Amino acid sequence: MLSPLSARKAEKLGYKNVKVFHAGLPAWKKAGHLVVSNVDALERYNKEDLSYILVDLRPAAIVKKGHIPKAVAVPEKGVAAMKEQFPKYKGAAIVLYNEDGNLDSARNSSKEIGEWGYTNVSVLSGGFSAWQKADKQV
Numbered sequence: 001m002l003s004p005l006s007a008r009k010a011e012k013l014g015y016k017n018v019k020v021f022h023a024g025l026p027a028w029k030k031a032g033h034l035v036v037s038n039v040d041a042l043e044r045y046n047k048e049d050l051s052y053i054l055v056d057l058r059p060a061a062i063v064k065k066g067h068i069p070k071a072v073a074v075p076e077k078g079v080a081a082m083k084e085q086f087p088k089y090k091g092a093a094i095v096l097y098n099e100d101g102n103l104d105s106a107r108n109s110s111k112e113i114g115e116w117g118y119t120n121v122s123v124l125s126g127g128f129s130a131w132q133k134a135d136k137q138v
Contacts, residue, residue: 002018002019002020002021003020003021003024003025004020004022007019007020029114029119032111034103034106034107034110034122034123035110035121035122035123036103036122036123036124036125037095037122037123037124037125038124038125038126038130039124039125039126039130039131039134039136041095041122042054042068042095042124042131043136045093046070050093051092051093052092052093052094052095053072053086053087053092053093053094053095054068054070054071054072054095054097055071055072055074055079055082055094055095055096055097055109056068056071056072056073056074056097056128057074057079057096057097057098057105057106057109058073058097058098058099058128059076060073060075060076062099066128066138067128067138068097068128068131068136068138069137069138071097072085074109078109079109079112079113080112083116086113086116086118090116090117090118090119091118091119091120092118092120093120093122094113094118094120094121094122095121095122095123095124096109096110096113096121096122096123096124097123097124097127097128097131098123098127098128099127099128099129100126100127100128100129101123101124101125101126101127101129101130102127103123106123106127107123110122110123
C-alpha cells in the first residue's frame with residue numbers, strides 16, 4: 001500500500017498492481033501496520049544530518065562481524081532491556097533492522113517500542129543485506 005504520491009511515482013516507473021492507502025500514514029500506524037523504511041531513507045538521514053536511532057536486532061555474534069554505522073546493538077535480553085536508553089522525545093525517528101529484512105521477525109520489536117509511546121518507528125526493508133547490496137559502508 002502506498003501514499004497517493006508514491007503510487008503515481010510507481011505507476012510512472014511501470015508498476016501495474018499499485019494500491020493506495022487513502023487514509024494516510026497516521027491511520028496506517030493506528031491500525032497497527034508496520035512502517036517500512038529503505039536504504040535511501042537512511043542515506044538521507046545521514047546526508048541531511050537528521051537525528052535518528054538505528055537499532056540492530058541481530059544476535060551479538062553476527063553484529064561483531066559488521067553492522068551499519070551508528071547502529072546500536074540490542075542486548076541478548078532483547079529490546080526491553082534498552083528501554084531506558086531510548087530518548088524522552090516520543091516522536092524520535094527509530095529504524096530497526098535485522099539480517100535480511102524479514103518483517104515478521106522485526107514486527108514484535110517494532111510493536112513493543114510503539115507500545116512505549118514512540119510514534120516514528122520503522123523497519124529497514126531488506127535489513128543488513130540490503131545495506132550491503134547497496135555497497136554501503138559497514
